[in-house]
Amino acid sequence: MESVSCLWLLLLPLLRLSAAATADPCELDDEDVRCACNFTDPQPDWSSALQCVSALQVEIRGGGRSLEEFLSRVDPEADPRQYFDVIRALRVRRLTLGAARVPAPLLVGALRVLGFSRLKELTLEDLEVTGTAPPGLLGATGPELTTLSLRNVSWASGGAWLAELQQWLKPGLKVLNIAQAHSLAFSCDQVRIFSALTTLDLSDNPALGERGLISALCPHKFPALQSLALRNAGMQTPAGVCAALASAGVQPSHLDLSHNSLRATANPASSECVWPAKLSSLNLSSAGLKQVPKGLPAKLRVLDLSCNQLNRAPLPEELPTVGNLSLHGNPFLAPGAFEPQEDSENSGVVPACAHSSLAVGMSGTLALLQGARRFA
Numbered sequence: 525m526e527s528v529s530c531l532w533l534l535l536l537p538l539l540r541l542s543a544a545a546t547a548d549p550c551e552l553d554d555e556d557v558r559c560a561c562n563f564t565d566p567q568p569d570w571s572s573a574l575q576c577v578s579a580l581q582v583e584i585r586g587g588g589r590s591l592e593e594f595l596s597r598v599d600p601e602a603d604p605r606q607y608f609d610v611i612r613a614l615r616v617r618r619l620t621l622g623a624a625r626v627p628a629p630l631l632v633g634a635l636r637v638l639g640f641s642r643l644k645e646l647t648l649e650d651l652e653v654t655g656t657a658p659p660g661l662l663g664a665t666g667p668e669l670t671t672l673s674l675r676n677v678s679w680a681s682g683g684a685w686l687a688e689l690q691q692w693l694k695p696g697l698k699v700l701n702i703a704q705a706h707s708l709a710f711s712c713d714q715v716r717i718f719s720a721l722t723t724l725d726l727s728d729n730p731a732l733g734e735r736g737l738i739s740a741l742c743p744h745k746f747p748a749l750q751s752l753a754l755r756n757a758g759m760q761t762p763a764g765v766c767a768a769l770a771s772a773g774v775q776p777s778h779l780d781l782s783h784n785s786l787r788a789t790a791n792p793a794s795s796e797c798v799w800p801a802k803l804s805s806l807n808l809s810s811a812g813l814k815q816v817p818k819g820l821p822a823k824l825r826v827l828d829l830s831c832n833q834l835n836r837a838p839l840p841e842e843l844p845t846v847g848n849l850s851l852h853g854n855p856f857l858a859p860g861a862f863e864p865q866e867d868s869e870n871s872g873v874v875p876a877c878a879h880s881s882l883a884v885g886m887s888g889t890l891a892l893l894q895g896a897r898r899f900a
């Protein structure tokens with residue numbers, strides 16, 4: 525059993541059991557589906573994590589502690605195959621690791637052992653990754669993930685982190701979500717091609733901006749991209765985003781620019797931009813727009829202009845040819861435009877507009893600090 529609990533401690537031998545019988549830090553639900561541990565106690569009872577062995581979804585939070593002390597116990601030469609049978613038997617498909625300071629070699633050790641698991645979705649949250657990862661071996665040995673999500677993860681290696689992390693994942697990643705990033709200025713020459721990646725979500729990075737987007741979208745590294753989400757990502761004009769997409773050579777069919785403070789006028793330098801030919805759905809909801817932006821694609825299947833500041837109905841010549849247009853939540857539709865309402869065209873209930881549209885889940889000061897750090 526000891527080696528099983530190792531996985532839940534970033535795959536390391538258990539240190540000690542807490543003498544104090546405090547509240548159980550781990551909870552497994554009755555269906556054996558979800559197990560969550562929150563090790564906030566100064567002397568946590570790590571063995572509590574054993575009950576998570578049967579769960580499909582496991583969340584481990586480290587109470588913000590440093591895991592440096594575990595590092596001395598990692599033998600970089602050790603063969604992770606000794607864990608094969610135990611790790612293979614785990615049911616976990618979705619794993620969240622959060623609230624800790626983790627040395628990069630420890631994280632890599634965890635990924636190597638997870639390479640034997642059937643883990644599909646990995647989330648890293650509120651982590652500070654210190655030091656640098658050892659170089660990846662030929663033929664990546666980590667897990668074969670479909671979805672990788674990061675929120676508020678900082679890396680000592682700065683913009684090199686994506687390439688470093690990628691070396692430890694088997695190819696096949698389909699969805700990559702990166703929110704509250706500390707660096708999105710990737711070292712693109714080291715990033716390998718994400719050949720299966722269809723969804724890239726860079727939402728909740730309010731300091732990114734269009735210039736930052738150009739360095740985040742490593743040219744020709746996302747050939748299969750279908751959906752790009754840039755909610756609350758400091759975008760300024762649709763035309764500026766168009767220019768960034770063109771320079772990166774990405775061809776999404778869905779583009780989400782909602783919850784950005786957008787200006788309607790096109791930047792003269794980028795007004796010539798050619799939108800991706802496949803782009804069929806554009807979301808400009810909650811973008812503070814007083815008029816329909818200029819330079820939109822000529823033809824769209826879906827255009828969402830809901831929850832903006834449009835004071836009059838857009839004229840047909842201002843709009844692209846659109847199959848499915850949303851305009852609810854604009855002042856020209858008042859009274860009651862901001863209440864949930866029946867949309868006559870779609871005859872479905874339309875959700876009310878969110879009140880606070882910008883800087884979702886993040887204080888302005890933090891955003892500024894992150895921006896300053898990122899572009900320093």
Ligand SMILES: *[C@@H]1O[C@H](CO)[C@@H](O)[C@H](O)[C@H]1NC(C)=O
Pocket residue numbers: 562564585
């Ligand atoms: C973990 O515990 C801390 C302290 O009790 C609490 O603030 C935090 O919200 C908890 N986290 C989760 C995900 O429950």
Ligand SMILES: *[C@@H]1O[C@H](CO)[C@@H](O)[C@H](O)[C@H]1NC(C)=O
Pocket residue numbers: 623624649650651652676678890
């Ligand atoms: C981000 O993560 C750090 C730990 O690395 C934590 O101290 C901080 O509170 C987190 N920030 C937010 C906004 O959750």
Ligand SMILES: *[C@@H]1O[C@H](CO)[C@@H](O)[C@H](O)[C@H]1NC(C)=O
Pocket residue numbers: 755780782783807808809810826828
């Ligand atoms: C556009 O974005 C808003 C807010 O992010 C969301 O509520 C809405 O469903 C999206 N519209 C479409 C057509 O996906």
Ligand SMILES: *[C@@H]1O[C@H](CO)[C@@H](O)[C@H](O)[C@H]1NC(C)=O
Pocket residue numbers: 826848849869870
């Ligand atoms: C329009 O798009 C919205 C959001 O994607 C969808 O819920 C609705 O069914 C669509 N309406 C039509 C008529 O296609």
